[in-house]
Amino acid sequence: xxxxxxxxxAAVLAVIGLLALSLVLVVVRFVKGxxxxxxxxxxxxxxxxxxxIITIYGLFLGTAWFMDVVxxxxxxxxxxxxxxxxxxxxxxxxxx
Amino acid sequence: xSELLGAALIVLGTVFTAIxxxxxxxxxxxxxxxxxxxxxxxxxxxxxxxxxxxxxxDPDVLAKAFVAVLFQFITSPLAGYLVxxxxxxxxxxxxxxxxxxxxxxxxxxxDQSEEGTASAEDV
Numbered sequence: 001x002x003x004x005x006x007x008x009x010a011a012v013l014a015v016i017g018l019l020a021l022s023l024v025l026v027v028v029r030f031v032k033g034x035x036x037x038x039x040x041x042x043x044x045x046x047x048x049x050x051x052x053i054i055t056i057y058g059l060f061l062g063t064a065w066f067m068d069v070v071x072x073x074x075x076x077x078x079x080x081x082x083x084x085x086x087x088x089x090x091x092x093x094x095x096x
Numbered sequence: 097x098s099e100l101l102g103a104a105l106i107v108l109g110t111v112f113t114a115i116x117x118x119x120x121x122x123x124x125x126x127x128x129x130x131x132x133x134x135x136x137x138x139x140x141x142x143x144x145x146x147x148x149x150x151x152x153x154d155p156d157v158l159a160k161a162f163v164a165v166l167f168q169f170i171t172s173p174l175a176g177y178l179v180x181x182x183x184x185x186x187x188x189x190x191x192x193x194x195x196x197x198x199x200x201x202x203x204x205x206x207d208q209s210e211e212g213t214a215s216a217e218d219v
Contacts, residue, residue, distance in 0.1 A: 011103075015110050022117030029120050029129070037126045037183035044175055045120050045133045048141045052113055055148045056106065064152065067160035070145065074164060078171040085178040089185050 012060045016053060023049045036088050040081065047077035102150030109143030112136055124191040126183045134176030141168055 026049060030042035051070050058066025086093045116136025123129045142165045149161025 015106060018110050018114050022114045025117040025121045035126060035183070035188050036186070037179050037188060038129065040179050040182070041126065041130050041133050041176075042120065044179070045117065045137050048133075048137045049113060049117065052109070052141055052144045055144055059148045059151060064154055064157055067145075067149070067157050067164065070164050071160065071167070074167060074171070078175055081175045082178050085175070085182045089178075089182040 012056065015056055019049055019053050019056070023053070037085075040084050040088065043084075044077065044081050047073065047081075051077075098150045098153075102147040105143045105147030105150065109140040109147060111140075112143065113140030116140060126188050127180060127190060130176050130180050130183075134172050138168055138172040 023046065026042050026045045030039055030046065033039045033042055051073055054073070055066055055070055058069070083093050113136070116132045119132030119136060120129050123132060145161045145164050145168075149158040152158070
């Protein structure tokens with residue numbers, strides 16, 4: 001449990017702060033975005049930046065479970081992105 | 097050595113992610129924003145996850161990091177392509193007008209004659 005404590009607190013704080021700032025920029029694009037594909041691209045970017053924050057914070061906490069969380073959330077983000085893209089494109093997500 | 101490499105990868109990925117998020121905010125167009133999202137953010141995410149896998153000093157975490165990077169390299173261009181195709185087919189215009197049509201002429205005629213209902217079928 002103690003083996004990751006060589007990471008300095010200030011460096012972790014700086015990295016997570018920069019990632020949180022970019023998260024705020026993406027949320028501003030999500031709110032402003034004039035069209036629906038804008039909001040979808042902003043959602044995809046939000047998912048990726050959130051995964052980056054989860055990775056670094058899990059590494060800082062010293063657990064090994066964060067990589068499973070990253071895998072599952074990236075799968076869910078991809079599936080929801082293609083579902084919403086099909087919905088924007090043809091009005092339903094059925095293929096028939 | 098691997099700790100130094102992992103820390104350098106995490107810093108590089110963070111800088112790339114911040115620049116890509118700035119591009120998401122500042123670009124004038126859906127297509128350019130997709131460019132920033134699907135290239136810069138993919139590289140930033142992969143660098144951060146590989147750096148974390150190197151820093152964690154655990155072979156399981158490193159293997160899962162490689163799986164996550166491979167999955168992201170497969171799915172991120174697909175998602176960008178699908179969002180761009182949805183933007184084209186729902187009629188989003190680029191910020192600067194194009195000199196050519198992104199849709200081929202026979203598709204364009206079919207869309208105009210049938211009010212876009214056939215465009216969902218003939219992919």
